[in-house]
Amino acid sequence: MPKKRLFTPGPVEVPQSALLAMARQVRHHRTAEFRSTMSEVFEGLKYALQTANDVLILSCSGTGGMEAAMVNLVPRSGKALVLESGKFAERWRLIAERFGIEIVRYELPWGEAFEAAEVERLLKQHPDVVAVFSTLQETSTGVGHDIEAIGRVVRNSPALLVVDGISGVGAMECRTDAWGIDVLVVGAQKAMMTPPGLAFLAVSSRAWRQIESITRPTFYFDLLAYRKAAQSGETPYTPAIPLIEALAESLRLVRNTGIETLWVRTKLLSRAMLAGIAALGLKPVAKRPSEGVSAVYLPEEIDGKKFLTRLEERFGIKLGGGQGPLKGKIFRIAQMGLVDEVDILGCLAAIELVLLEMGKNVVLGSAVAAAGMVMGKGDWGLA
């Protein structure tokens, strides 16, 4: 049986220290001892999210965090501008529809990146938009959107900026406060290297004013309760305690490595990966590739499902497949968290072998060599 190697863009492998932290006896969450862990976690999250705003911890997967952001900001019949291009951006629209929110849609084909100028135009055309819903790293296509530029245009409008950074934060540059992100949503199981089941929200004072002014059609996700509890280092309801214990360890790793070092590392891994696949004649799905995930078109003659199964059975390598219109056509690999140079080189070597075995004309070692060249030139010490 091959060794298991998890390279999906979430969930990702979890550091040993975080796994061990979950193995300890459950602690009670209303104790001084646990509150001190929580305080450390809140501080660690502020650092990872690059914010001085309030950070909240919700016990749910990333999508719960998205729903919380939507229902706390936009009232029923209120207007939301949704930037849609990919599976996860589509989710913003589906949530808004479910809550009877009026949607202004800026839709692009999967793989393309949003233009700040078009966001600006739409906001001028719809001055009553309450909030813009966007995505940092579109995990389904490997696109990294220019949130910094979008932030500049949203800041000059009355609208709030909400960003799904569920997979992007920790993998690619994201400066919540400097870029004017009013609500940032992050998930535990992507670049935060924690098992799934927690979502984090960073909320600006501008966003709080909006939240306080509307009737929020939710009880569990009412963010005012989370803000109040966070002031004393708590959550309003029982948190997923073992996950918090793991998170404390993963955040320690983020802090010790340095967030900017993490950004540089993933950027170099991503460049190496893209150079490797280019050497095989393969193309990325993304017009503007993100750093934490690469989505790659398979040769047309290759059955995507068989390719992924073969990688898994032969080498224990688990990659992501395509979603929606990309199903069966692409593979996706994470360059986040614990994924390192050897992983990328090994993955590329395995991809070469499987493609060769499936009948594609491959020069073995060509992808590995191209990736290695990028790594050899990379300035890994940059902090």
Ligand SMILES: *Cc1c(COP(=O)(O)O)cnc(C)c1O
């Ligand atoms: C994973 C992911 C989600 C969904 O998160 P869940 O934890 O599966 O609910 C949403 N958006 C993006 C960009 C993601 O990568």
